[in-house]
Amino acid sequence: MSILVVGEALIDIVSTTGSPDRYAPGGAPANVALGLGRLGSEVELLTDVGDDFHGGFILAHLRESNVRVHVRPTGSTSTARALLSADGSAEYEFSLRWAPDASLVDGATWTAIHFGSIAAFLSPGAETVDSLLQRGRDSSALLSLDPNIRPTIIGDHGPASARFETLASRVDVVKLSDVDADWLYPGLSTESQVDRIIRLGARLVALTCGSDGALLSTASARVRTQAHSVEVADTIGAGDSFMASLVHDLQNPRSRIEDMDEDELRRLGESASRRAAVTVARAGADLPWAREEGP
Template sequence: MSILVIGEALIDIVSSAGSSDRYAPGGAPANVALGLGRLGADVELLTDVGDDFHGGFLLAHLRESHVRVHARPTGSTSTARALLSADGSAEYEFSLRWAPDASLVGSGDWAAIHVGSIAAFLTPGAAAVDSLLQRGRDSSALLSFDPNIRASIIGDHEQALARFESLAARVDVVKLSDADADWLYPGQSADAQVDRILRLGAKQVALTCGSEGSILSTASARVRVPAGAVKVRDTIGAGDTFMSSLVHDLQSTGTRFEDMDEVMLTDLGENASRRAAITVGRAGADLPWASEEGA
């Protein structure tokens, strides 16, 4: 059985002081699908791209990483301008659309379904997200969600929080960054943020905290996994690498969440951190292949 990823694929236009713009394939869910394909998973991506040069480039890029893409190309491909700061972190400006054709995925069952980022919040495509998540719940697929908050385009805080919590209540795994969590739940500690998401119904929460590492938690076990020392080229794709690693490892092992102890959670976090370190050490969302040392 395959893994279905649902969400945007777009072109990152990377800008930094003193350099020419660099164009690269991106979109958080597309990056997760790409990462899964490179780790050897059987993966499909439901997305929305244009029939322009950028759309063709995206489709070829994903297929080279063994992703089966479901899209009906038309119009212009979405873009995200990533503005890099001196420390390699990025801020984004978007030109987007999100209207996938859910009928393209057919009636198959999946071992796991991952949804994420802008596509989880924007209409009309959010309806496809909800429909396919329900199919996953009905078939007992592993369900995961990464909100990858982009505050400038997902609506006001109250509406976005309600949508986030609605989705978090329906999935098994929620992964988010500390910046996401602080935007959703300002003024709360990391542990309080994790506790709140677990109370919504998620069975596992992973909170990434940049150079400070990550927190992985179920209702009965919680660990803090330090980040390894790494030379950062840029942080584009780091969180997506962490997410793809979690989905890959959870789907591969099939361990029940209620049976996970601190050792199992630590292994998950260390694998994800090691893979993310490879990504941040090179330009753009260039996620690791299983054949690479340390992947």
């Protein structure tokens, strides 16, 4: 059985001072689906794109990476302009819509469902997320969330934080960045931020901290892993690569998530960090293929 990813697919317009704009397929959930397909997972994506050139470009890109896409293309494809700074980090400006056709996946079941980013917050598609989340809970699928917070899109802090906590209380795995966590829980330490999400009900929380590595935690075990040292091209897709790695590796865990010891968490985090390092070493959301990991 396969993994379902639910969320936006869009065109990243990458702007760097002194260079022409670069166009590339993107969207955090679409990147996670692409990463899973490249790692060898059987993966499907429920998304929303236009019937324009950009939509066709996105669909071809995903299918080349072994992603089965569920979509009814119409209208214009969403875009995200990524403004790159000198250190490779990106800020985004969005032109969005999110209204997937849930009837395209009626009757299906999956071993895992991943969702997040703008799609988890933006109506009318957020209601589709809720419905599929309930279907996943009913079928005991592994459920994962990456909020990938975009403050200019998801609304006021209070309602958006409440929405995040509602979703986090219903899933098994939450992955978020330190930037996400600081926006959700300003003033709390990294450890306290993770503790709060664990108390909501998530069985595993992974908090990424860029070049400072990552913190992975269950209710009974916690580890910090180091980031791999690479020359950074840009950070686009790094978190999505980390997320795809987690979902991929959790398809065949050695033990239940809540029973993982520190060694198991460390292996999980180191694998994700290694794959994320491949992504940041090259331009755009160019996530690694399984063949790049060696024998």
